[in-house]
Amino acid sequence: MFLRRSLTCWLILALLCLLFLASPLFLRTAEPGTDEPGLAKALALVSGERMLADVRRLSSEEFNGRQTGTADDFRSGLMVAERFQSLGLQLTQFMSARLGVQGWAMPEPVTVTQIADQALLQLYVGLDSLVAQLGTDYLPILDSPSVNVIAPVVFVGYGISDPARGFDEYEGLDVRNRIVLFLRGKPDWYPDPVATADKERTAREKGAVAFLLVTGPIVPAYEARRGFGTAPMGSYSGVGGERPLPGAWITPALAERLFAQPPRSLREAQEHLNRTRTPRSGSTGVHARLLWESRQAPGTLYNFLAVKPGADPRLAPETIVIGAHRDHFGRQGGVLFPGADDNASGTAVLLEVARVLAGVPLKRSVLFISFSGEEQGLLGSRFYINRPARSLSQTLAMINVDHAGVGNGKLTVGVTGLHKEAAMEAGRRADLADRIEVFGFFPGGDHVPFKEAGIPTVTVVSGGAHPHFHQPTDTAETVKPDILEAAARYVLALSWQLANAP
Numbered sequence: 001m002f003l004r005r006s007l008t009c010w011l012i013l014a015l016l017c018l019l020f021l022a023s024p025l026f027l028r029t030a031e032p033g034t035d036e037p038g039l040a041k042a043l044a045l046v047s048g049e050r051m052l053a054d055v056r057r058l059s060s061e062e063f064n065g066r067q068t069g070t071a072d073d074f075r076s077g078l079m080v081a082e083r084f085q086s087l088g089l090q091l092t093q094f095m096s097a098r099l100g101v102q103g104w105a106m107p108e109p110v111t112v113t114q115i116a117d118q119a120l121l122q123l124y125v126g127l128d129s130l131v132a133q134l135g136t137d138y139l140p141i142l143d144s145p146s147v148n149v150i151a152p153v154v155f156v157g158y159g160i161s162d163p164a165r166g167f168d169e170y171e172g173l174d175v176r177n178r179i180v181l182f183l184r185g186k187p188d189w190y191p192d193p194v195a196t197a198d199k200e201r202t203a204r205e206k207g208a209v210a211f212l213l214v215t216g217p218i219v220p221a222y223e224a225r226r227g228f229g230t231a232p233m234g235s236y237s238g239v240g241g242e243r244p245l246p247g248a249w250i251t252p253a254l255a256e257r258l259f260a261q262p263p264r265s266l267r268e269a270q271e272h273l274n275r276t277r278t279p280r281s282g283s284t285g286v287h288a289r290l291l292w293e294s295r296q297a298p299g300t301l302y303n304f305l306a307v308k309p310g311a312d313p314r315l316a317p318e319t320i321v322i323g324a325h326r327d328h329f330g331r332q333g334g335v336l337f338p339g340a341d342d343n344a345s346g347t348a349v350l351l352e353v354a355r356v357l358a359g360v361p362l363k364r365s366v367l368f369i370s371f372s373g374e375e376q377g378l379l380g381s382r383f384y385i386n387r388p389a390r391s392l393s394q395t396l397a398m399i400n401v402d403h404a405g406v407g408n409g410k411l412t413v414g415v416t417g418l419h420k421e422a423a424m425e426a427g428r429r430a431d432l433a434d435r436i437e438v439f440g441f442f443p444g445g446d447h448v449p450f451k452e453a454g455i456p457t458v459t460v461v462s463g464g465a466h467p468h469f470h471q472p473t474d475t476a477e478t479v480k481p482d483i484l485e486a487a488a489r490y491v492l493a494l495s496w497q498l499a500n501a502p
């Protein structure tokens with residue numbers, strides 16, 4: 001009896017061995033270079049619906065918009081860390097000398113600025129007054145200081161003061177104690193880029209008490225390509241260490257209410273400025289009231305890291321990083337920014353790729369990073385580069401996933417330091433050859449500090465329009481599971497390819 005049972009066990013074991021030998025997974029490791037069957041099996045495990053469930057949860061009220069450095073941001077990080085741990089990945093432990101804490105995350109102090117509930121933007125046009133709708137008609141700039149002012153509004157075109165080039169939109173105007181209204185961007189003929197921060201600085205130097213910012217009806221080509229409309233977006237002032245001027249981003253429709261006298265419309269003014277080189281500035285005859293409270297508090301941002309060690313002892317010290325930022329804008333003026341596409345989508349892709357890769361041997365190590373601080377200027381990825389968990393010189397590539405949930409079903413891939421052919425190859429392996437568009441460097445995103453550190457980078461963004469970019473309408477309802485699936489399949493194939501390359 002004992003003998004018989006033992007024999008049966010051995011037979012079952014032998015059968016299992018045979019099945020294992022015949023499995024695509026084993027064939028991959030048995031014959032380096034012919035890893036397609038194992039990859040095909042891994043690709044088949046990717047589930048768009050599973051990722052959509054993660055996007056729904058991350059963008060729900062539970063995490064309150066995951067504002068950088070807040071407890072909401074931290075709790076969303078714990079969700080990611082718990083998932084990493086349940087997959088058997090090694091969480092990376094950190095010590096912060098500045099904060100005196102040790103734990104399974106990479107902490108850094110950061111200032112949290114929030115517009116308190118109950119913001120007000122009111123226009124006084126003649127005897128009429130109009131209360132603008134927060135989140136729809138306007139958004140305060142997210143790090144705007146507190147403000148309580150009623151003042152006349154002066155239109156200053158694109159807000160450029162450049163007497164050396166003979167183009168000074170403030171010429172002959174006194175904007176002291178006025179609210180200035182300016183267009184985003186610049187006229188096509190103006191040679192240098194002009195950041196909103198430059199315009200804000202100019203307005204402050206000229207004595208303005210606040211500013212209103214509007215995207216003109218003629219949208220710049222780059223933004224039109226990306227599908228940005230003219231709706232106000234959540235944004236930070238970007239003026240660095242200086243104290244920002246209070247300001248709000250308004251819709252063109254609201255701005256039109258300010259054009260009762262010449263120039264008679266925002267469009268007419270923008271066309272004039274784009275066509276001629278003469279300013280079209282002047283008083284609007286409208287008063288505006290801006291009222292909100294901005295609260296500042298110390299916060300801590302956390303990157304959560306987990307590693308899957310390489311299976312080949314010779315190649316295991318080499319690392320492929322897969323990263324996605326998790327943080328977003330939280331709740332501003334009481335309005336929730338769910339950040340479903342930005343970047344619950346990338347976080348869901350990160351978790352799904354980790355889930356699938358956790359079960360297969362790869363020659364090199366893979367480091368998964370859930371960054372915070374991206375929305376406040378790539379803070380989390382910069383902190384990582386200053387304090388890397390794995391040798392930067394042995395980090396072969398960084399794959400960044402950001403905005404991977406909406407669009408036309410294609411993937412736009414930005415590559416630096418690698419042959420574009422390698423990025424195309426991964427597309428073929430993932431069976432996505434006709435859905436991949438490969439470009440060079442994408443400005444902005446957590447890959448930038450890695451690129452600056454000399455590490456090759458691949459940035460994966462879903463192609464086509466992202467119409468809810470940085471808006472309260474960026475909800476899980478707009479995210480498509482098949483787009484998440486394409487992004488995860490691509491990242492899986494690419495990381496597989498890079499981690500197993502000879």
Ligand SMILES: [Zn+2]
Nearest residue numbers: 342343375470
């Ligand atoms: Zn963003």
